[in-house]
Amino acid sequence: MTKKKPPYRAGFVAIVGRPNVGKSTLLNRILGEHLAIVSPRPQTTRTRILGVWTGPNAQVALFDTPGLHKAKGALNRRMVEVALQTLSEVDVVLCLVEAGTGPDGRVEIGESTRWAIEEVAKSGKPAILGISKMDRAPRPSLLPVIDAYRGLHAWADVVPFSGLKGDNVEVLLEALQRHVPESEEALFPPDVLTDQAERQLAAEYVREQVMLQTREEIPYAAAVEVEEFDESDRREQSGGKQSGGKQGGLVRIAARIWVERDSQKAIVIGKGGAMLKTIGTRARENLERLLGCKVFLALHVAVEEKWSERASALKKLGIST
Numbered sequence: 001m002t003k004k005k006p007p008y009r010a011g012f013v014a015i016v017g018r019p020n021v022g023k024s025t026l027l028n029r030i031l032g033e034h035l036a037i038v039s040p041r042p043q044t045t046r047t048r049i050l051g052v053w054t055g056p057n058a059q060v061a062l063f064d065t066p067g068l069h070k071a072k073g074a075l076n077r078r079m080v081e082v083a084l085q086t087l088s089e090v091d092v093v094l095c096l097v098e099a100g101t102g103p104d105g106r107v108e109i110g111e112s113t114r115w116a117i118e119e120v121a122k123s124g125k126p127a128i129l130g131i132s133k134m135d136r137a138p139r140p141s142l143l144p145v146i147d148a149y150r151g152l153h154a155w156a157d158v159v160p161f162s163g164l165k166g167d168n169v170e171v172l173l174e175a176l177q178r179h180v181p182e183s184e185e186a187l188f189p190p191d192v193l194t195d196q197a198e199r200q201l202a203a204e205y206v207r208e209q210v211m212l213q214t215r216e217e218i219p220y221a222a223a224v225e226v227e228e229f230d231e232s233d234r235r236e237q238s239g240g241k242q243s244g245g246k247q248g249g250l251v252r253i254a255a256r257i258w259v260e261r262d263s264q265k266a267i268v269i270g271k272g273g274a275m276l277k278t279i280g281t282r283a284r285e286n287l288e289r290l291l292g293c294k295v296f297l298a299l300h301v302a303v304e305e306k307w308s309e310r311a312s313a314l315k316k317l318g319i320s321t
């Protein structure tokens with residue numbers, strides 16, 4: 001007797017949750033690529049980022065989204081709108097929370113986490129709960145955490161995992177494959193990894209370094225615009241992942257870091273240009289890895305007052321649609 005082949009499945013999944021819970025780290029872990037920038041600061045991701053995982057029996061198209069929070073200011077409001085909008089467009093929701101317990105071992109679920117879960121419930125979509133950062137939680141604390149969250153929503157599945165270390169990510173991916181709908185065919189060709197152009201990724205890699213290297217308000221006052229992406233000296237070779245086969249040679253990139261005040265510009269440039277040099281060097285090294293070729297990266301800093309409050313600026317920077 002031959003065993004019946006399981007049906008092929010394919011669908012869209014929104015990864016949502018409070019800022020900083022590890023959404024982007026998980027997307028990168030599942031895809032094995034640094035598609036979404038990551039920093040220890042909340043509100044790192046500003047737009048939604050598609051990452052497509054293709055397996056033998058299923059395709060899971062994941063949207064990483066900005067963190068759900070009570071937003072103040074046009075930029076943050078727009079970010080939350082993007083996340084909520086994405087919830088309404090997908091087949092399955094993957095809601096992430098942190099595996100945190102209080103000092104006395106009691107499970108703590110904050111006001112904003114409850115609100116995020118309410119939004120997930122309102123979407124009416126099948127929702128998987130991912131309990132993130134399990135590497136930080138003592139094992140015995142996980143069961144009460146799982147129980148507490150089970151009480152808040154009828155989750156389709158509950159999976160503790162660590163995006164950083166990779167623990168249980170396979171289990172989570174299996175759960176996602178089980179819950180996306182049956183489908184006649186894949187949603188994307190098997191070699192598609194993301195919807196982000198290399199130009200956009202370049203801007204994000206620079207912004208990642210701004211977020212990692214600077215302090216206080218600078219990470220939130222900065223945006224990056226790629227003004228030039230010159231591939232004329234890039235060589236065609238087989239094997240480049242992001243580039244449909246291009247690898248080797250040189251890409252010249254010029255990018256502008258926008259900040260909101262002169263004082264912020266001075267900090268981003270640093271003493272004798274030291275800060276800008278560090279940002280540029282780190283971003284260039286990461287870009288060379290991504291693009292599989294040498295990169296020449298020229299960075300400039302410019303001031304545009306209150307860009308984060310203006311719809312036109314958000315649009316120009318790819319944050320608004």
Ligand SMILES: Nc1nc2c(ncn2[C@@H]2O[C@H](COP(=O)(O)OP(=O)(O)OP(=O)(O)O)[C@@H](O)[C@H]2O)c(=O)[nH]1
Pocket residue numbers: 018019020021022023024025026037038039040041042043044045046065066067068132133134135136161162163164165
């Ligand atoms: N220990 C531990 N840290 C993690 C894990 N996943 C993410 N982090 C860290 O948590 C911080 C935030 O991770 P991100 O992936 O940027 O979180 P996010 O949910 O995308 O955050 P926003 O884009 O701001 O909403 C970073 O410092 C990560 O290294 C994990 O599984 N374990």
Ligand SMILES: [Mg+2]
Pocket residue numbers: 023024025036037038044045064065066
């Ligand atoms: Mg993120």
